[in-house]
Amino acid sequence: MTDDAVTITLEVDGRAETVTVDADTTLVDLLREKFGSTAVRAGCRNGDCGACTAVVDDRCLKTCLVLAGRADGTSVTTIANLGTEEQPSPVQRAFMAEYAFQCGFCLPGMLLAAEGLLARTKNPSDAEIRDALSGNLCRCTGYVNVVRAVRRAAEATD
Ligand code: FES
Ligand code: FES
Incomplete structure (x- = not known):
């Protein structure tokens, strides 16, 4: 110190x-x-x-x-x-359902950014999802499944 x-x-x-x-x-x-x-x-x-x-x-x-x-x-x-393995949040469930991660390194930040977006915007467009997650880099997924997962979570919580 x-x-x-x-x-x-x-x-x-x-x-x-x-x-x-x-x-x-x-x-x-x-x-x-x-x-x-x-x-x-x-x-x-x-x-x-x-x-x-x-x-x-x-x-x-x-x-x-x-x-x-x-x-x-x-x-x-x-x-x-946000959730546990036994009781995942809707966003976590959607990421699992859409195979929206691979190594998982980016996942905590990606999930928090997605949660933040859905707290602000109930039914975000794909462009809004991409924009909200643009500060979170993923070297594995190509983002297609990530966008799909956030859309799925939005529909589930609608
Ligand atoms: S570790 Fe903070 S933005 Fe990369
Ligand atoms: S899942 Fe590997 S960096 Fe995003």
């Missing part, structure tokens, strides 16, 4: 904690290292891939671009809070 440390309190998936970290710690590292939220992936670390997406006070953010200190007093939701 350097002299430039910050002490912050935040809630992650319903668990509130006060932690002290170096001032240059990013939120993705805080979530992974202090909260054990390893489904928040550390991918490119420069805002390009979306793998580190989490919901911070109702906003989908790329947590590699957020300093941990900025998360003081916030409530963070990760993919761990």
Whole structure:
């Protein structure tokens, strides 16, 4: 720990904690290292891939671009809070039904971005789906099944 440390309190998936970290710690590292939220992936670390997406006070953010200190007093939701293997959310069910992932590295961020879109827009067009997911890169799927899955989830929750 350097002299430039910050002490912050935040809630992650319903668990509130006060932690002290170096001032240059990013939120993705805080979530992974202090909260054990390893489904928040550390991918490119420069805002390009979306793998580190989490919901911070109702906003989908790329947590590699957020300093941990900025998360003081916030409530963070990760993919761990959306559904379980036994009880997946409608969006998770749709991704499974449409085979919308392969290696799964992008999946947590992709699912959170899709959930965010469907919370804002009930019946998004394919163009709106592609636009909403444009910050989330997938090197496996080609996106066709991803768009189909989000459309399926929209229809299921209509
Ligand atoms: S790790 Fe944050 S956008 Fe890639
Ligand atoms: S499923 Fe492999 S990166 Fe998206």
